[in-house]
Amino acid sequence: MVRALAQGTFDILHPGHVHYLEEAARMGEELYVIIARSANVTHKQAPILDGRQRRDLVAALDVVDHALLGHESDIFVPIEEIDPDVIVLGHDQHHNEAAIERALAERGINCVVRRVSPREPAYAEELLSTGRIIERIREKRC
Numbered sequence: 001m002v003r004a005l006a007q008g009t010f011d012i013l014h015p016g017h018v019h020y021l022e023e024a025a026r027m028g029e030e031l032y033v034i035i036a037r038s039a040n041v042t043h044k045q046a047p048i049l050d051g052r053q054r055r056d057l058v059a060a061l062d063v064v065d066h067a068l069l070g071h072e073s074d075i076f077v078p079i080e081e082i083d084p085d086v087i088v089l090g091h092d093q094h095h096n097e098a099a100i101e102r103a104l105a106e107r108g109i110n111c112v113v114r115r116v117s118p119r120e121p122a123y124a125e126e127l128l129s130t131g132r133i134i135e136r137i138r139e140k141r142c
Contacts, residue, residue, distance in 0.1 A: 004028030005084035005111075007070070008093065009036045009130075010054045011047035016090075016128035018061070019119035024088035025063045027114060032066045032082050033058050040070060043094050048134075076107055084111050091118040 006024040010017055010033075025031040035055045038047050047054065051069050059067035071077035079087070087104075089095050097113045104111060119128060127133050 002028040003084040005032045007034040012130045020090045023116040089115045
């Protein structure tokens with residue numbers, strides 16, 4: 001069975017997340033999703049929702065077979081446990097594919113790293129990022 005692995009923060013689920021996970025699921029027969037722990041989100045503002053809530057929301061999506069919180073200090077621990085065939089990155093995630101592949105090889109994890117395509121907005125006002133959703137909330141409610 002081909003295991004695909006996606007990962008992310010998944011704060012305030014939106015159509016961009018759904019696109020990412022649907023495309024990731026098509027790259028394997030079983031989709032695992034690792035949800036970043038709030039303390040490990042250092043490349044952008046901390047999530048609004050706590051990790052358990054974000055995990056439960058992702059797990060509720062039909063396309064997801066397994067959703068789990070990431071390791072508290074070593075992002076590769078759950079990857080070693082899952083042993084995926086493919087790690088799927090979102091089109092705009094900050095990760096460097098070559099660096100991930102090197103780190104995987106150093107740990108003896110044999111899998112490929114792929115990136116999904118971007119999802120274009122279906123209409124002008126469609127919001128496809130958590131940051132844009134928060135901006136819109138501020139515009140309309142603050």
